[in-house]
Amino acid sequence: MEHMTKPNVDGLLEKIKKYEPEADLDLVRLAFDFANDAHQGQKRKSGEPYIVHPLATAELLAEMNVPISIIIAGLLHDVPEDTPVTIEDIRKNFGDDISSMVAGITKLGKIKYRGIDRYVENLRKMFVAMASDIRVILIKFADRINNLSTLSALPPAKQIRIAQESLEIYAPIANRLGINKMRAKLEDLSFKHSMPKEYEWVTGLVDRAIKVKKGYVEKVKTLLEAELKRNEINFEAIDGRVKHKYSLYRKLLKHERDIIQIHDIIALRIIVPKLSDCYAVLGIIHQTWKPLKGRIKDYISQPKPNGYQSLHTTVFCEGGEIVEFQIRTNVMHEEAERGIAAHWQYDEAGKVASPEVRKQMKWVKDLAKQHLDTKSGPEFLESLETLKIDVFQDRIFVFTPKGDVIDLPEGATPVDFAYAIHSQIGNTCVGARVNDHIVSLETRLFSGDCCEIIVDKDRTSPNPDWLSFIKTSTARSHIRSGAKSRLTRWIKNFGEERESKKERAEQRATHKKNR
Ligand code: MN
Numbered sequence: 237m238e239h240m241t242k243p244n245v246d247g248l249l250e251k252i253k254k255y256e257p258e259a260d261l262d263l264v265r266l267a268f269d270f271a272n273d274a275h276q277g278q279k280r281k282s283g284e285p286y287i288v289h290p291l292a293t294a295e296l297l298a299e300m301n302v303p304i305s306i307i308i309a310g311l312l313h314d315v316p317e318d319t320p321v322t323i324e325d326i327r328k329n330f331g332d333d334i335s336s337m338v339a340g341i342t343k344l345g346k347i348k349y350r351g352i353d354r355y356v357e358n359l360r361k362m363f364v365a366m367a368s369d370i371r372v373i374l375i376k377f378a379d380r381i382n383n384l385s386t387l388s389a390l391p392p393a394k395q396i397r398i399a400q401e402s403l404e405i406y407a408p409i410a411n412r413l414g415i416n417k418m419r420a421k422l423e424d425l426s427f428k429h430s431m432p433k434e435y436e437w438v439t440g441l442v443d444r445a446i447k448v449k450k451g452y453v454e455k456v457k458t459l460l461e462a463e464l465k466r467n468e469i470n471f472e473a474i475d476g477r478v479k480h481k482y483s484l485y486r487k488l489l490k491h492e493r494d495i496i497q498i499h500d501i502i503a504l505r506i507i508v509p510k511l512s513d514c515y516a517v518l519g520i521i522h523q524t525w526k527p528l529k530g531r532i533k534d535y536i537s538q539p540k541p542n543g544y545q546s547l548h549t550t551v552f553c554e555g556g557e558i559v560e561f562q563i564r565t566n567v568m569h570e571e572a573e574r575g576i577a578a579h580w581q582y583d584e585a586g587k588v589a590s591p592e593v594r595k596q597m598k599w600v601k602d603l604a605k606q607h608l609d610t611k612s613g614p615e616f617l618e619s620l621e622t623l624k625i626d627v628f629q630d631r632i633f634v635f636t637p638k639g640d641v642i643d644l645p646e647g648a649t650p651v652d653f654a655y656a657i658h659s660q661i662g663n664t665c666v667g668a669r670v671n672d673h674i675v676s677l678e679t680r681l682f683s684g685d686c687c688e689i690i691v692d693k694d695r696t697s698p699n700p701d702w703l704s705f706i707k708t709s710t711a712r713s714h715i716r717s718g719a720k721s722r723l724t725r726w727i728k729n730f731g732e733e734r735e736s737k738k739e740r741a742e743q744r745a746t747h748k749k750n751r
Pocket residue numbers: 289313314379
């Protein structure tokens with residue numbers, strides 16, 4: 237093995253220099269040497285020197301263009317757990333900020349439970365870590381992506397466990413935080429190991445699509461370029477983007493595995509300088525090819541809940557083929573790829589969170605608070621179910637009559653909507669108007685609906701029957717506590733009633749006696 241080139245930090249430094257030319261690269265080099273010394277003599281299961289793993293983790297982070305403090309924490313992330321070097325040593329050498337991130341990842345490390353307990357414990361730790369410092373989760377994602385790409389060295393049962401956990405927990409959280417680039421990697425690597433047969437099938441479909449469509453996509457690209465130039469519309473790049481495998485798989489399952497119904501395996505992505513250019517490009521596309529009805533999506537005026545912005549349209553293109561186009565500015569593109577990770581670039585301290593990061597932090601904290609108090613028995617399992625829906629389900633947008641946007645899980649009802657606005661509106665709701673039609677409270681809402689809640693001020697508590705159809709944990713906990721307070725009121729009334737009966741009896745007795 238002596239002839240092998242030793243792992244070195246140069247590639248990482250190159251990556252950092254590209255997006256942060258002013259970065260303190262000496263400090264990164266120092267962290268690499270520090271980690272390299274600490275892991276000296278250790279090997280990965282694959283037989284490689286251990287340092288290869290933290291180095292790969294740091295490189296994945298550099299691809300997200302994050303500040304170097306996060307990259308350094310990535311280089312050091314396994315040091316306290318696997319070597320004699322302590323957190324205190326890291327603090328002395330690299331300061332409080334970096335050592336606290338490393339401590340956060342170390343805490344995430346060890347989970348010894350099995351089955352459902354393991355799942356819950358993992359989520360609990362993850363949310364606690366995220367709520368205290370959201371940068372920790374980015375390092376954990378990078379760590380997990382590298383572990384997934386070297387999974388073959390582990391026993392099969394462990395491979396499947398790690399892959400499923402990544403698919404069920406890590407990827408949905410990455411999605412919720414808008415970190416698409418990492419989400420796609422987490423999903424595709426996990427997909428490969430947890431469902432090898434399905435993965436092979438989808439890979440075949442993608443390879444074939446690329447082979448068959450490559451020339452066609454090039455032709456459309458050339459035509460569109462010419463059309464845009466002729467109309468003097470600015471654009472920076474047009475590329476064919478290939479849908480990532482797991483998301484194609486999920487879409488195939490929705491369409492009875494019929495590939496014919498899926499038009500965006502390869503979509504054309506147009507990157508433009510300014511927001512107004514997006515709509516200009518859309519205009520040219522529709523002028524050139526006829527759009528399919530109902531397939532124009534304006535995620536710029538109505539971004540997805542995770543912040544995603546773009547214009548999508550599907551058209552009957554050259555030769556009648558159906559092609560999807562995605563149009564966005566460079567800034568939107570960066571945000572679509574990197575989500576909250578795109579928002580650190582602007583504040584060097586790293587910890588001074590932008591409004592976007594703060595919004596996500598609030599979501600994480602609310603979630604941690606709602607679900608992760610110790611509960612037991614069926615109540616606990618039930619809360620786990622809603623948790624899965626809250627975090628992992630696709631989201632919809634529903635409007636209030638004033639035009640405010642409420643973000644809900646798919647399948648949500650007017651009751652969920654009411655509670656999302658205010659608990660008092662939830663507790664007193666008796667009906668709803670959706671797009672100007674009176675509907676029952678269990679009606680399913682869809683993205684883009686406008687919903688108005690009809691309340692009855694005299695109503696004192698929610699209807700426990702709602703529990704059978706609501707979808708959000710907010711609604712669930714309010715209905716439960718509403719039902720509970722009604723119960724205590726009844727018990728109290730009952731008690732008071734008994735008291736007064738007793739009093740009356742006593743009064744009668746006294747009366748009799750005095751007679
Ligand atoms: Mn690691």
